[in-house]
Amino acid sequence: MPRNIAAVIAYDGTDFSGFQTQKNGRSIQAEIESALATIHKHSVKISAAGRTDAGVHAVGQVINFVSDISSLPSERFARALNAALPEEIRVVRSIEVPMSFHARRDAREREYRYYLLLPHAGVPFYLRYSLRLTTIPDIALLNRLASAVTGVHDFETFTAKGDPSLSRVRAIFSASFFMQGPFLVFTIRGNAFLWKMVRSVLGTILELEREKASVSALEKLLASRKRENAGTTLPPKGLFLHEVSYGTEFRI
8 A cells, every 4th residue: 555655855965966956966865765766666756846957955855755564653663764865864763644644735935044153253163064154144124124035026136147936926924134143144934936046035135235225226236136136155054944834734
C-alpha cells in the first residue's frame, strides 16, 4: 500500500549547486533521491516546498515522496534517510501525510532569513553562514524600509534575469530586522519568492539605509519594475529557508 511521507530537511548548501537536480554539480535533491533509492531498492522522486539556489541553506525545507515500504513507521524514515545521506543534509523529522499532500502546491507561506554578522563579532566560522557588515546600521530605518515590500506587489525590480515565473506578483506578509546574538537577521515571509528576490531586496534595503533614504525611495524602486534600479544582490551564504507553513489545519 503506497504511503505519502513528508519530511523536514536541513542542509548546508555551501558545496551544492542548489536544491534542484543539475546536469553538472551536486544537488540536494539528487542526494535525497539517491538515499531514497538505497532504502527502497528503486528510484523515488521527491517534491519540495522550494528550490533554493546554489549556496543557500535550509533549516525548514519540506519534501514529500510516495513510499511502497509498509513495514517502516513514518517517523523512522528520518533515521533511515540520515544513515544514507551525506552529513551536510539531515532529515529533522518525517511523518505520514494524506496522499493528496504536495510539498510545493500546498505550501501557504515560506519564511527566509538572512544573517548579517556585526562588524566586530570575532568568531570566524560564522562567515560561512553570514555576511559581515562593515558598520552597524540604523535598525529602525531598516525596518521602515522593509515595511515597503509587504503586501501584494509586482517584484520585477527584484527578479534576476532568467527567472521562468509567468507572473512576478507575490504576497509578502512580513519583512523585518532583529538582533540575535552577533547577528542582525533579516526575516521575510510570503506566499512564494522569485529567483534571487530575497537577496536583491535585502541588498537594496542595505544600500538605501546607508544613503539614509526614505521609505518612498524604496516604494518608487518597487513600482518602477526595472531590474537595473535595484541594489546589489547579496551572496547566498547568509540565506536560509527557515520555515514552510501549511496552515493551521495541517502542520509538518
